[in-house]
Amino acid sequence: MIPNEPQITPALVAEHGLTPDEYERFRALIGRAPSFTELGIVSAMWNEHCSYKSSKVHLRRLPTEAPWVIQGPGENAGVIDIGDGLACVFKMESHNHPTFIEPYQGAATGVGGILRDVFTMGARPIACLNFLRFGSPEHPKTRRLVAGVVAGIGGYGNSFGVPTVGGSVGFHSRYDGNILVNAMAVGIAEKDKIFYAKATGVGRPVVYLGSKTGRDGIHGATMASAEFGEDSEEKRPTVQVGDPFSEKLLLEACLEIMREGCVIAIQDMGAAGLTCSAVEMGAKGDLGVSLDLDRVPTREEAMTAYEMMLSESQERMLMVLRPEKEKEAEAIFRKWGLDFAVVGETTRAKRFVVRHRGDVMADLPIKELGDEAPVYERKFAEPKKRPPLDPASVPCPVPLFAALEQLVGSPDLCSKRWVWEQYDHLILGNTVQRPGGDAAVVRVGEGPKALALTTDVTPRYCEADPFEGGKQAVAEAWRNLTAVGARPLAVTDNLNFGNPERPEIMGEFVHCVRGIAEACKALDFPVVSGNVSLYNETNGRAILPTPTIGGVGLIDDLALTATLAFKAKGEAILLVGETRGMLGQSAFLATVLNREDGAPPPVDLASEKRNGDFVRSLIAGGLTTAVHDLSDGGLLVAIAEMAIASGIGASLEAAPGFPAHAFWFGEDQARYLLTAAPVDFPKIEARAAEVGVQLRHLGITGGDRLTLAGETPILVSSLQARHESWLPDYMGGAA
């Protein structure tokens, strides 16, 4: 027993988030009572965040393979082949809990963490996206959280030097006590120069690189897996502070030593820093690791082994280097002004051994800590189905255009310019489509290839029907990529849910994952990386189930993409896909009638595929002039968005046989809007007929207003003012 260490008591075990069963299992595994440091290590490795103990069995359902997948889940990020010897490396990760406590630093370090995941693999980051959910606008904390999160994301990404090109922002009272900050990063690497976490070779130096270790965020990983209570704000754990400047140096230094062939294995220090990274490198390589903490660069005095093992100081990496290249690697790190220290070595015995000041502070079996952590089959409940809404039963209390104004100026559907103008979205000079479209488009190298990127999910749908909601999230991401002309290739996900120990919540999780799996299979859209964030609840009230989907698609020639703005007057406006007027869980219902009920629109994956493939072929054939997919708010909102983006109006034709509001605001899936020169209309019609796609002529572009029989025409400029003003007005309000 090491002197001055706390006694391991049941209370201490509980404080570390281990159940009595888990503790017993651990004790039995090592055949003795653990030291305090060992307790810290196992609590970090076996918590939900690192071990995926509640989610693992379900994640196995997700399709992860395709001919273009180079690396699926299980590494720092997923990797796909995009041709010409290049690979795209990407992943999404949550920083929900830290951000609620300190919005700026929480969001900033979230961006820093996901960027490290990408460049750890040898890729140079080329774009970031973020998916944000805040509480209701009326909640007293919301404004401050929005300001802090947006500033934090910008503060880190702008300084690091990666364009933040897309994302999503929404509000709902169910996020009042648990906001969501999911950050996605995308990088490009040479396909045959990808770096992995798996260590090889015995007796190789384990090297610590980057910034010094302090007492930052100790127990951050445990916190990320604990439900918030009333006192969460009082506890205020040590907050991690981001240093984008050091991260930029770390990026350049890492890419340089990789180029010089110094690296055997590399792992960033994220959640549970040194512990997680060392254990993963060893466990994946079937090797042991021994660390000597006296050699770890620290910035605070008298740090204990426990603190060093659990510190979440940012901007750090752990590597196994080629012994003969050690000096060269060190010189590169020194040039960039970063710390470099050999802190241990790989060993044959599969043990994780930690020494400090002459004592062995931990000596644990490495496999059981790492890839053989406990796994649970938690109980889950079947979600209650909600009946579909009959459109005829839903009133429309205001004229259609008044409802439209309300919708385009609502918190969820308004322009998010106030947010993305605080992000440098142009740096690196490759941003072909800026924020505000269906998907961001970023050129790869000197082109003509480009990547299309998007993040999506409709949490309202997921709550009403987790399975359909999961499908819909994937379908919408796929559609957004298709709408800019891209071939959707793969997905990263970020599954945000409440407490998995509650069967209803576990039911939401399980069914969302099944929905995602089904859609990914049908659309040939494998999941290559992701993250699970559970326990997003306060005082027993969970967030809306929010399985965020990050989609990546490939454009062969960036000259052949589509944007959503109308391009000229006198063009035909065409609707692709079938409209039945599904109003259940629609934005119309929520915004205009203040109701969230009914079943969400079902997703027919075969039509998604057929309609999407059709639209993509039109774009590739140069037959369209503008394309927009339909989602929240339905047809009329999409038309308004196309008009607002261009300043060009449209005259629309009434829809016979429908309650008008169901036609114009229904959220039926698998639909797109496009415009085409009138001469091309017959060609498009013929092609649609050939492949069995429904096509409908909706009107003609032109003028400076929208017109529709029975409605007072509305100026595009006034729609635009409504669309642009909500967020700046809201954020300009009293703090």
Add this chain to the structure above:
Amino acid sequence: MKSAVIVFPGINRERDMARALSLVSGREPEMVWHAATALPAGIDLVVLPGGFSYGDYLRCGAIAARAPIMDAVRAHAGKGALVLGICNGFQILCEAGLLPGVLMRNTRLKFICKEVHLRVERSDTPFTRGYNAGDVVRMPVAHGEGNYIADEATIARLEGEGRVLFRYVAPDGSLDPEFNFNGATHAMAGIVNEGGNVMGLMPHPENHVDPAIGPTDGRGLFAGLMEHGSRAA
């Protein structure tokens, strides 16, 4: 024309700049590390690119302005040779005393990335000869501290000597406080030193040179410099 791009730790638009210079001039610039004490031989144009040198810690550009390479840049400027500072480069030039004044926080205190309209004030300088006086051009901005201020005497001299080369304007070219988004004195976006050979510019012409990506209004600046260089040679 031979150019050099200075690379400070934390700078992040150096690649954008190098690419723009190559694209317009057909010649790759030399990348020069901040710790160097001399410029490569035969350099005509020195560029301090945009980014976040030293994370913008302390004051934007303050730490970079004291880097070893800056003595060589100062000597280069002292000979009347060309120095261009974009965004963080502009801030570094001010901190190094190569340009007067200071770039303060934007009045609305936020980092802003968007496309703005600039009016070219004169075309008879090496930096603007690719444009006509009065041209309204579009360029992106991406900064949190671009609010140019200086004491009254300095402002009077800048105006009196015609040293303001670019201003933030409305799309029609008129001065309008609403379009002076960062609050700069007299909407100044780009100024030159007394000798007319050192320019600081907040917007990013280097991000507007490639028709595959967007507008190409930034080309004029680089094309003008190249033309100036070939005349001088």
Add this chain to the structure above:
Amino acid sequence: MKARVTVTLKPGVLDPQGKAIEGALKSLGIEGVASVRQGKVFDIELAAKDKKTAEAALKNACEKLLANTVIENYRVEVLG
């Protein structure tokens, strides 16, 4: 009344700015610098009926806006 509010990082919280400044001072040859931590001061003029009221108002200002109490400490001095 004139007052000065000083806001500093709590001990142990990483100060990237301070770290960079420290490095810069060293490379400028300023001798003996062991560490730098950066904070903020606010010089505030305010009307208040007495020192106590002013102090209370400024504390309130710190809690609400001037300091990020998760990572920062503050000190209020009313200079009179």
Add this chain to the structure above:
Amino acid sequence: MKARVTVTLKPGVLDPQGKAIEGALKSLGIEGVASVRQGKVFDIELAAKDKKTAEAALKNACEKLLANTVIENYRVEVLG
């Protein structure tokens, strides 16, 4: 030795940040605030043989880096 360096804007130099904070304090209902100017403090630990040497080193640091003397004043206090 511990020292504190305070850097403040010279009178007459515009302070957009101070202005914005002033506005925010008012809208938060903090009473009586007439003006706010923001400055910086640096808490520096340094090794020096005596107070005087320390002061001289820090003045040098201010002139060379910590303050932009075109717009800022500085003050050095060695706390011992």
